[in-house]
Amino acid sequence: MNSMDDSDVQVINVSRRAFLGAISAVGLVLVVGCSRRDTASADPPKYGADSMPHGWVDNPLAFVAIAADGTVTVVCHRSEMGQGVRTSLPMVVADELEADWRRVQVQQAPGDEQRFGNQDTDGSRSVRHFFAPMRRCGAAARTMLEQAAAAHWGVPSGEVTAVNHEVVHGPTNRRIGYGELAVAASHLKVPAGDTLRLKAPSQFRYIGKGEVRLVDGPDIVAGRGMYGIDTVLDDMLFAVVARPPVYGGKVGSYDAAAALKVPGVVKVVEIPGTPPPSEFQPLGGVAVIARNTWAAIQGRQALKITWQDGPNVVYDxxxxxxxxxxxxxxxxxxxxxxxxxxxxxxxxxxxxxxxxxxxxxAQTPMEPPAATARIVDGLCVIWTATQAPQATRDRVSKRLAMPSENVTVNVTLLGGGFGRKSKPDYVVEAALLSREMKGVPVKVTWTREDDVQHGxxxxxxxxxxxxxxxxxxxxxxxxxxxxxxxxxxxxxxxxxxxxxxxxxxxxxxxxxxxxxxxxxxxxxxxxxxxxxxxxxxxxxxxxxxxxxxxxxxxxxxxxxxxxxxxxxxxxxxxxxxxxxxxxxxxxxxxxxxxxxxxxxxxxxxxxxxxxxxxxxxxxxxxxxxxxxxxxxxxxxxxxxxxxxxxxxxxxxxxxxxxxxxxxxxxxxxxxxxxxxxxxxxxxxxxxxxxxxxxxxxxxxxxxxxxxxxxxxxxxxxxxxxxxxxxxxxxxxxxxxxxxxxxxxxxxxxxxGKRIRQLPIRDQLAAHGSQPAANG
Amino acid sequence: MKVTLTVNGRAADLDVDDPDMPLLYALRDGLALRGPRFGCGLAQCGACTVHVDGKAVRSCVYPLRSVGKGKVTTLEGLGTSAHPHPLQQAFIDEQAVQCGYCINGMIMQAKALLDSTPHPTEGEIKDALARNLCRCGTHLRIVRAVKRAARVA
CATH class of the missing domain: 3.30.365.10 (Aldehyde oxidase/xanthine dehydrogenase, molybdopterin binding domain)
Structure with a gap:
């Protein structure tokens, strides 16, 4: 693999590292979040975030890290697909934390709902369900910094206030930055949610203002955004899959001889499908694995497959x-x-x-479904654009018969989602193909035809x-x-x-x-x-x-x-x-x-x-x-x-x-x-x-x-x-x-023409313009 | 076979199995560039747009053999996150990005327009971008961003 730019390699290396490893490089040392709500017990009825799998977490130790230089890292646990959640939720934390937004960076959480709460980025729920927990998260971290400053000066905590990335002692006007307080603050007990002093809306610095720009904007306009389809790893292989054209159909027989002759094609392998209802599992089919995506596509064209269509062939x-x-x-x-x-x-x-x-x-997000999987020493690592990181982790772990904790799902930017990327069938495909290739990294790309025809x-x-x-x-x-x-x-x-x-x-x-x-x-x-x-x-x-x-x-x-x-x-x-x-x-x-x-x-x-x-x-x-x-x-x-x-x-x-x-x-x-x-x-x-x-x-x-x-x-x-x-x-x-x-x-x-059938397409062509009888 | 491409002013050697492979796959899989994007593979959406000798082309259908000694410019060749090109900066200033996946094509297509028509009308901008798809629906801000870039240029 020939990289044009060293930072490509670096980005991959960062995401390769275990999440705790990456975070422990900074000051406010994180432990595994422990304030997970038990959503299993039945009564009374649970609503909102409480009703979602794994509920919510508001523990700052799971979401906030502060480095010695004062850089604040806020974890975003919901998937970014253009709605701006990687800006909006960290901005909420930063506001209650009294952090200077210019010194805040955002880190994407892997799929881990035990630590972060529910991650299903759908149902128009991210800000609705996590505004309050993220406020508490920021307020708790701010309180810990204030307590650390008060202890540092030996003054009552009531005399200190956090203001714009530093804590101020009012009576003496002494100031100390967040970076200097981070380690001491990290040893304090996280204050209970009901003891927190939340800001009054009049004190909001960023919330409700609309002046914070998208955190990913500068990278995206410069071609530096990392989407699911962008993963590049050493020695990786590239795959496309020929899937049954009819839902519930399967491969009758196939001949891979011509496909294997396409230069660059490495292997052709059948993926077993899941009969309907197939939930989030792959449709099955024949995968072509190659040294680049183009060769895989050419190889797929050369396949000769006889499909067994099954009962849905009647669908007209x-x-x-x-x-x-x-x-x-x-x-x-x-x-x-x-x-x-x-x-x-x-x-x-x-x-x-x-x-x-x-x-x-069909949702047709501009980025079609794509996922990369690698399996080494019984550990599966995924890089993908998914709206459902935990569901992805669960499905991969089930299909590979591997404990869930051995599966890491790294969440990239999504080039659009619109609901398609809530269903991780494409990720399971990548995991199965990596296993087939003895753990070598395999990226599965859905072509647009795949996306339109197998959605x-x-x-x-x-x-x-x-x-x-x-x-x-x-x-x-x-x-x-x-x-x-x-x-x-x-x-x-x-x-x-x-x-x-x-x-x-x-x-x-x-x-x-x-x-x-x-x-x-x-x-x-x-x-x-x-x-x-x-x-x-x-x-x-x-x-x-x-x-x-x-x-x-x-x-x-x-x-x-x-x-x-x-x-x-x-x-x-x-x-x-x-x-x-x-x-x-x-x-x-x-x-x-x-x-x-x-x-x-x-x-x-x-x-x-x-x-x-x-x-x-x-x-x-x-x-x-x-x-x-x-x-x-x-x-x-x-x-x-x-x-x-x-x-x-x-x-x-x-x-x-x-x-x-x-x-x-x-x-x-x-x-x-x-x-x-x-x-x-x-x-x-x-x-x-x-x-x-x-x-x-x-x-x-x-x-x-x-x-x-x-x-x-x-x-x-x-x-x-x-x-x-x-x-x-x-x-x-x-x-x-x-x-x-x-x-x-x-x-x-x-x-005066009433449209009762979508899409409108050419329904107006025969009509032209006439004054309406009404309206 | 060995192919040497000139991309963003640098020469890069590639091992290529198929000289008819479209340029996009060489840029992405071979050179790990991610400005040019795969959207349709059929020159229908514009996400893959790059410049060859200053001309906007759909790299998903542009055969490698047609590039020859042509100079390829990708989004990465315009500016960086820290030092964006004025057109890139205009997209930031108008907050024209949602998911951002189409933005490569929008910027590269708009760049070709502004190179030939520094002060386009709104109609000319829309005509130039008519073959570029955006699914998030940020079209109006994209047009505003191109107008802004034309103003500051």
Whole structure:
């Protein structure tokens, strides 16, 4: 291996070292964290971070190290995938620690939830669940430094205060730096969490300010960022895998002769798959191991493989859609029921019915899945981009039949995740191949074709809605049937019904004051791997419901914004359980009720800021949608322009968001900006289809995502100010769901054309621009 | 076979099995560079963009044999984390990075634009970047960063 730059080698060496070894080079000596919460005991119910595997840890000995020169190292235990968590959480620690941010560096934790608490970087949870523990962590370290300074001077600890990286003795104005105190402080007892003096929000130095820049920015723009695909080790080998094209299929026979003749190919080996439900285990197939990635790819092309497809060969998206539609037109499992919907429907002055279709999508993070594994002396070391470091460690250890403590998972930067990298099948592949090569480091790279064709796809759904309106156009009955294969199908026998967590994503918890309301979930069978995709089931549920509300408004001849607010009714705090939602994003129903007042406020804010009702040129329109997800309230107004040829542009999107207090407002803004573009991608272009069990798309040429010309020309994010005593909401995902329905509502306003099927693609081509009857 | 590449002003010798191997694999697997990134392998996303004799090319489909004596410049050749090129600095100043994986392509493509058109319009910037994908959706900040770089240049 020929390295262009010595620092390449150094980076690898750092990550090669055991974590404690790396940290013990600095002053505040760390021991293994010991304040792990026992999350196993059953009562009382646990919520939030307490409810997650391994809960949370707020022990500064696990998260903070201070070197003799005063350099503070803060450990980030959550994965960085563009949301800025390696900046935001260490910034919280630094603030309570009274550290000077310029003297703080961030170190990424390996997968070890016993030491660091839960590391599953998903569900828009990182800041929401770890803001409080990280504050305590910083405050405890600050207290230890203050106590060490007081002891050093022989004064009461009440007379000393930590200020900007040093401790000051008020009466004498003596000062001593953190670096000088670190060793003494490290010998003190960690103060109990309930004795800590936390800052008042007015004392925050960084929290809530949005002035701290991304810690990884300078490295990334200079090509120094380390992603999972970047690992380079001495004598490493490079692999790609030919996987069964049909989920549950396997290798019948294969001929590797031609592949082995490709220069650079070292070995061809079969990986046994796991029959469905295959959870996070590899699909199996034939791996080509080579001296570089290109040779591996060429070798794979030369393989001759006969596949045994198995039962999912029947999967055909066209036929499956018809199956879903049939199910959606037939009564199914009742998941919420109030009043008497059939009777109210029968009495209604008008009945409106609509059906929406939202296809499979693939996360396609710009960095495809990739992992490197090495096994030496019974120890397996992994370098990978993963959203789930502990799950990765567990799966690798299980598959290699190796104790978990013998597996180290080093977490790199993620070149995007969006849920794909919560499933470590690609990492297990690397571990198996390294074992096959007697422990030599092997990097498995997924090509884009692999990523598009062998993913864990966003579900596909038909959403069937019916409403009965009274003479004034107000709904007196609401029926929603949602039919979609469930993510649970990858974990066990296919339940054929949406899980509580999927139903809780905007299906049952509709906040409308309609006396007769019924939600049903007819059965749907999974034929591929279904997985989390940013915002998950909120995407179809919000698309259908927020489109349907606008359709009802149009039928009633009403302004869609006013109609939506009327449906929501007066501000009230609703217990989610009364809406059939027992999940509530794992948060306490008391601390996190569904607050319709906050939903109203984001709608009112975004309407005002977007100039709702303003006069637009012909062919342009505004659309509105609002959705509550990840315990955050979001409303969006999208402005579209549709040309006579049906070409769509998006001059502007306004989004109002209430996620409670914003710990890092700049990152909140960027997440919402990104959510707008992803929402536009979902709406305009992205679709995965199956034929004969095989994905029909292969790369970015036929799996489309929004490019710069399709992106909104302007995005305005309006953050609702909030006190820090309000519980935090999620940020990464809640921006996405309202975008597609607001966009389609805008298209209706601009053209009178109602879109009920995503992606929009060329549905406007035949239409062109006509003045809308309404809106 | 032995191939000598000139990358960022330095000569590097490589053992190559296949002269048709695209440049990207030589830069990444052979020279352990990580500015140029694998995104699609099909010239669809732009993450792999490098310059050959000042021209932006998609290194994932650019055969090694076509490089010849051409001078290859990668993101690493522009500036460093400590001393970024003004275009790199503009991306920092606009906080245009989310996951950062597309940023190599955005900067290298924008660099080629600014080299030929020092003061582009917004339309020209978008046209130049139209074939570069970003999945995080930081497009508007990327455009702002290029505009800023053009302003300070």
């Amino acid at each position: 998206s066209k036929a499956y859609r018809a199956t879903l539609e049939q199910a959606a037109r037939t009564p199914g499992e009742v998941v919420r029921n109030q009043g008497d919907v059939p009777a109210a429907m029968a009495r209604a002055a008008r009945r409106i019915e609509a059906e929406y279709y939202i296809p499979h999508m 864990y796809y966003h579900t596909v759904s038909v959403e069937h809605l019916e409403a009965g309106l009274d003479a004034a156009g107000k709904p007196v009955a609401w029926l929603h049937r949602s039919v979609a294969p469930s993510i649970r199908s990858i974990f066990g026998p296919d339940p054929r019904h949406e899980a509580p967590f999927e139903r809780g994503m905007g299906l049952v918890n509709v906040p409308f004051g309609i006396a007769n309301l019924r939600v049903e979930n007819p059965a749907a069978e999974a034929h591929t791997r279904i997985g989390w995709y940013r915002s998950v089931s909120n995407i179809p549920h919000a698309f259908a419901i927020q489109s349907f509300v606008a359709e009802l408004a149009a039928a009633a001849g009403r302004d869609p914004k006013d109609y939506l607010l009327e449906l929501i009714g007066p501000a009230q705090r609703v217990d989610p359980r009364t809406m059939g939602d027992s999940w509530n994003y794992t948060e306490s129903p008391e601390r996190y009720p569904f607050d319709t007042g906050r939903l109203r406020r984001v709608i009112e804010t975004v309407s005002r800021e977007a100039g709702w009702g303003r006069k637009l040129p012909p062919g342009q329109g505004l659309g509105i949608a609002a959705h509550y997800s990840f315990v955050t309230y979001v409303a969006a107004v999208v402005q579209v322009a549709v040309s006579g040829k049906g070409e769509l542009t998006i001059p502007r999107i306004d989004v109002a968001l209430d996620c409670g207090p914003q710990v890092n407002p700049e990152r909140v803004r960027t997440q919402i900006e990104g959510a707008c573009v992803m929402g536009v991608s979902n709406a305009l272009a992205s679709e995965i289809t199956f034929k004969a069990g095989r994905v029909e798309q292969s790369n970015f040429n036929d799996y489309q995502v929004a490019r710069i010309d399709a992106a909104p020309r302007e995005i305005r994010v309006h953050l609702i100010a909030s006190d820090f005593d309000v519980p935090l909401g999620g940020v990464g995902e809640p921006g996405v769901p309202p975008i597609a329905p607001a966009l389609c509502n805008a298209i209706f306003a601009a053209t």
